[in-house]
Amino acid sequence: MEFLPNWFFELNPIVQALMGGLFTWGVTSLGAAIVFFTKGINYKLLDGMMGFAAGVMIAASVWSLIIPGIELAEAQGMIGWIPAAIGFLLGGIFLRICDAYVPHLHIGLPRDEAEGVDTKWKRATLLVLAITLHNIPEGLAIGVLFGAASLGLDMVGGATVAGAITLAIGIGIQNFPEGIAISMPLRRDGVSRLKSFNYGQLSGIVEPISAVIGAAAVIFITPILPYALAFAAGAMIYVVVEELIPESQLHGNADLATLGVMVGFVVMMVLDVALG
Numbered sequence: 001m002e003f004l005p006n007w008f009f010e011l012n013p014i015v016q017a018l019m020g021g022l023f024t025w026g027v028t029s030l031g032a033a034i035v036f037f038t039k040g041i042n043y044k045l046l047d048g049m050m051g052f053a054a055g056v057m058i059a060a061s062v063w064s065l066i067i068p069g070i071e072l073a074e075a076q077g078m079i080g081w082i083p084a085a086i087g088f089l090l091g092g093i094f095l096r097i098c099d100a101y102v103p104h105l106h107i108g109l110p111r112d113e114a115e116g117v118d119t120k121w122k123r124a125t126l127l128v129l130a131i132t133l134h135n136i137p138e139g140l141a142i143g144v145l146f147g148a149a150s151l152g153l154d155m156v157g158g159a160t161v162a163g164a165i166t167l168a169i170g171i172g173i174q175n176f177p178e179g180i181a182i183s184m185p186l187r188r189d190g191v192s193r194l195k196s197f198n199y200g201q202l203s204g205i206v207e208p209i210s211a212v213i214g215a216a217a218v219i220f221i222t223p224i225l226p227y228a229l230a231f232a233a234g235a236m237i238y239v240v241v242e243e244l245i246p247e248s249q250l251h252g253n254a255d256l257a258t259l260g261v262m263v264g265f266v267v268m269m270v271l272d273v274a275l276g
Contacts, residue, residue: 009161013150016161017143017215020168021208024138025201027172031179032200035193041184043251049177050248051257054240055264056174057138061233063272064167065141068148069229078226087227091137091234099242104130106243107181108250124186124199131178131203134243137235138171139207143214144228150215151222163272170268175204181247 008016069087070080103116105126114126145164183200187193214232218225248257 013146013219014143014212014215016150016164017146017211018208020142020146020164021139021211023168024142024172024175024207025204028135028175028179028204028207029197029201031176031181032183032197034180035183035187035196035200038184039187041180041188044253044256046177046180046184047248047251047253047257048260050181050244051260052264052267053174053177053260054244054248055261055266056170056268057236057240057244057264058261059265059268059272060141060167060170061236063269064145064163064170065229065233065236068145068163069226069233072148072229073226076223076226083226084230087230088234088237090227091231091236092238094231095133095137095235095238095242098133098136102129102133104133106130107185107247123189124191124195127182127186128199128203130243131182132206134236134239135175135178135204135206136210137232137239138175139210140214140228141232141236142168142171142207143211143216144218144225144232146211147215147218148225148229150219151225166271170271171207173267174264175207178203 008019011019066084066088070084073083074080099115101116103114103119103121103126105111105114105123107127107130111123111126119126142164145167146161149161149164179200182203183196186196186199191199214228218228245257245261248260
């Protein structure tokens with residue numbers, strides 16, 4: 001990570017997690033800002049990018065979270081797969097509960113197909129909440145890795161600051177199409193460019209918040225770390241299967257979206273192995 005100044009590595013891990021979350025929020029905002037430069041939306045491009053985002057999240061879940069979690073559990077004298085399995089399932093259950101109760105609307109669906117408790121909130125608000133829900137585990141994952149790195153676990157579990165930075169870069173890359181996926185449909189529905197942008201960037205604001213929570217949790221409650229890593233992975237995989245992949249195939253571009261998944265997986269895997 002020669003492109004980063006030395007002072008970054010000397011920061012408090014909670015501050016590092018905050019900066020990582022702010023970076024991913026910033027990339028979401030960049031995606032949302034596309035609404036200022038174009039009137040339409042190319043669904044082939046968007047679906048391919050959404051597939052790419054799904055591939056990045058799958059690879060990040062495996063290479064950055066589950067494998068280090070298993071190695072860390074074994075180094076602590078546990079049976080490695082047990083915390084991984086428990087944490088992974090709890091992450092999925094957590095997102096399922098959120099899905100059931102938090103009002104939200106998946107991209108590409110009409111207002112009357114909103115999920116969660118009944119509400120009269122506007123379509124724009126529900127779209128933002130849908131993206132916000134799946135940004136929570138992304139922020140947690142970044143925070144958990146920065147927290148793990150601060151505990152000196154680089155030799156037992158592969159948790160390093162470089163690995164956490166790599167994860168933040170990967171999540172930032174896949175956040176770009178998410179910003180587009182919020183702002184452009186809203187613009188098409190007649191919402192002003194500025195409001196469309198604001199809604200799009202707002203969906204990412206939860207990432208620095210959840211990153212700080214994730215880092216603080218593992219620093220102050222170290223034994224939960226293997227579970228926390230798997231929890232973040234389970235939540236991200238739930239999002240991929242329940243939201244990203246179905247949404248990427250709504251417009252008849254299934255083959256392109258699938259190729260996007262594969263390319264996204266390879267890119268994140270290479271980033272993690274080469275830089276982490």
